[in-house]
Amino acid sequence: MVIFSQGDEVITGATVDTNAAYLADHCSALGFDIIRHITVADELDDLVQVLQDIDEQADICLCTGGLGPTQDDLTTEAFAKAFKTELIFDETALVMMKDYFAKLHVDMPALNRKQAYLPADSTRIDNHWGTAPGFVASGKNCLFYCMPGVPYEMKNMLETVVLDDLRTRFTVEKTTLVTLRTMGMGESAMQQEIDKLALADDVRISFRAGLPENELKLVFPHGANEGEMHATVNRVKEVLSDSVFAVDGLGQSIKSLPAYVSQLMQNKGYTLNVLETLSQGDIAQQCDSKYLIKSTVFPQVSGIMSSFALLGVSIDESLAIKIAKQEHASTAATLTLVQLYEETASNETQIFIVVVDGKRTLSASKTIQGRIERKRTIASAAALNLLRKYLLNS
């Protein structure tokens, strides 16, 4: 399989190509062997050449980009030229586009008609989130899935159509992917702990470093015994201890820390009130509006201190607890979460976080380094992680 991205914005580096990783991640999890990622600019001859090269190298190609309405969108034309096929006007595609614009109360610009031309003998992939339909079509040897470059349109097509189609057309020995979602432990530290376990050779291990979450992926071979898989996952969880906050796979599905917290909050029917500082609205962003009643954001900690008439008082975990209790007395929410911070050294910030419900209090502090965006992200994730721990013990 080849992953093929098209577009000036990717080739010039104006955009990081997250589509390629997203597609590769899903397809390698299904057991497909990915041999290349290729990106080219919006140049017709170059596109034609690359499509023909891919056709010789691979059985399957997932393409993104170049399906838009403007003159620099050339994938469909290049496909037709590369494999000497015609472009046929697809009435249904036009109707869907018109519906899309009608919902936006906008007349469809004439240019968009171009997007309804698809290669002869191709199968349209409907786009429910934008205008450009995708298509599946065969070259000489290779099957091409062409999707838009806009990430959410591409993801929607992949998840609703392309993955199923791949599973139907190709027999892949389905492996089992289990993702351990972790926070606060680096890739090499995890690797060292896991090396000690001497896991079976047929368990493939990979890491995906992210912020604030790191993922550890275990891929078990086709036909692996379920009991043994559970046992292996538990051994790994044990050595990574507190840094694992969720397991995704083997019957559990937890896609992120915010999703997990949301599930716990809604299961208990709780609501939340937040006072946030360093994370500057990111806690509010990460919470579901189903349970978040209110978040008051003071980007500078002095704002919260002055609001509680505490200017000059030294900032620490006990002060955060005091503020949380006082704030909780004035809210109808089940829980109140408070976050304070203090610059402790050059480029170093300490955060103090508290969750209270009127009876029980859980608090923590944490030192964060790095750029402000990094600090905000970690500050917000640490708050949600504290909330998760609170909920698991309540």
Added chain:
Amino acid sequence: MVIFSQGDEVITGATVDTNAAYLADHCSALGFDIIRHITVADELDDLVQVLQDIDEQADICLCTGGLGPTQDDLTTEAFAKAFKTELIFDETALVMMKDYFAKLHVDMPALNRKQAYLPADSTRIDNHWGTAPGFVASGKNCLFYCMPGVPYEMKNMLETVVLDDLRTRFTVEKTTLVTLRTMGMGESAMQQEIDKLALADDVRISFRAGLPENELKLVFPHGANEGEMHATVNRVKEVLSDSVFAVDGLGQSIKSLPAYVSQLMQNKGYTLNVLETLSQGDIAQQCDSKYLIKSTVFPQVSGIMSSFALLGVSIDESLAIKIAKQEHASTAATLTLVQLYEETASNETQIFIVVVDGKRTLSASKTIQGRIERKRTIASAAALNLLRKYLLNS
């Protein structure tokens, strides 16, 4: 120029390839024409084949990854095999690696010796941030710059050595890029307007659809007349009218709407107080903590209505103005921004936004469709855009 990334973690999608975009961005800014990004896995024969293909296609190739100490690091070996050259042991590289480990108070593992073997006739690129030295070496036609895949090691080599070396060896005809940052006008609608202008053939036009901003890029050829470039940009701005909020290039540098608003706020020395609803903390996220005093987030509009004892009152622009004036009376900030919303139809939300300073009031409303993440992003951008307009007229 070709950008070449190597590594299983990139090919399987475990890691997003941010190196490729970083390298491409720096080199296209220097005027190099990037024709491909290619990624392959850690397979020797495949690497050899790709290196030979690149050698036929391009004059310059920037490679990342595959220089590490482990068995899956194969770039140097593949280079030697592809171009029938020897690997020579580099004593200086070994000394530098030993120094590196000494600073960490760790003995150098025997495995790392491998990293001191470099192709004959290559020039070493010192690595001050890790163990793997890079190298510059010629294939038959193409000059290869091989760097480690660890982003900060690669960036350090690029910025301290590679970019200078590129500038010295190659004369590039520098083009001029002007980006018009727009909001609220689709790609095809912009294209239609621009087609009417019949711009000169040597001005290259491309679009970059994003949310909430769309970019229209004009690339003027080397040596283009500055007055004519300004005139062209002004003609384009005129036909796109109100949707252009900033021009980046030709002496101006505005990277985003939040950056522009931040600049305007700080030039005037203003501070801001926010009441936000639908955007759920995203306005706070987009504002700079230098001027944002406080944002109160009520994810549900009922929260704000109940807080102002207005439950049951119908929600519209005039109510938003009323709330903004009341809220502004209780803040020390120069400006208050208020955002209300109402679900007007299935999947459709109307937002009402107001900026007040005690004397002057500017308000707007807007209908938004789509997924909740899309609505939030647009709601927040519309608020910042109103703030921009307010600031430009104050």
